Amino acid sequence: MRTELPELLAIDSHCHADIMNSLVPEFFDTYHRMRVGGISWSYVEGIKSYRHYPEYWNRLKELCQRLRQQGLFFYYLVGIHPRCIPPDLDGTSGLPREVTESMLEHLSSPLCLGIGEIGIDTGSEREERIFRLQLEWAEEQVVPGKRVGIHTPRQNKKDITRRILDILSYYEPLHPFTVIDHVTPETFPYVHEQGLVAGLTLQEGKCSKKDLITMLERHGDALKGLMLNSDGARSISKPFFDFICDRSFPDEELKKGLLRDHCLNFFAIRDR
Incomplete structure (x- = not known):
């Protein structure tokens, strides 16, 4: 499946199009007008x-x-978010066959880029069980060309990010295909040190352009794999779209990478 990629100014590497489609009437027009996938x-x-x-x-x-x-x-990921674990799934008997068969079917589609959004939010044992089960399944399947998208929470972010990274150390074959999302200037170094790709969310209450500049000053070339996103769901992220139009960022080439090219490369979208 080939699409005219050069027409895009940006790819929102993490959003929730289904929620925006229901709750934000201007979703389609904004993304279409701004040439954002x-x-x-x-x-x-x-x-x-x-x-x-x-x-x-x-x-x-x-x-x-x-x-x-x-x-x-648009593309999509399949997975069980830690805040979306249903009451009848405790993980003690593994992932149900209905879930894994459906995931495998979707991963055969060129529109499905991998598994996500998975991770840990509150730090409960149940969340960790479901997280590990999805990582184990992903490692066993080793679906060529697919990726793993991991959530980190707003609360207790530093400690839970380190816990997630500790868990991931047991799933080393997944490392080249994994992105740790919603990093901050505080947590980015932990992700980078483990050799994993990071995602940063430009959204009120998460990260700002100022945070991004701080990371650029501290880490420089380490941002060459970083992907920006809006995490848009109940509203369209104004900081994300403002950044697309912002001409004051000091490195225009890096900006193109942050908004588009790093995402295209990590998710291997050009090959689809």
């Missing part, structure tokens, strides 16, 4: 059973297909 990570609130996940992922795929037909360049 995106990757929609799985996040479904209030899910009552793991049996509903295949239907949810099918809807996400159908949305991406529809958006592309309408001129929006």
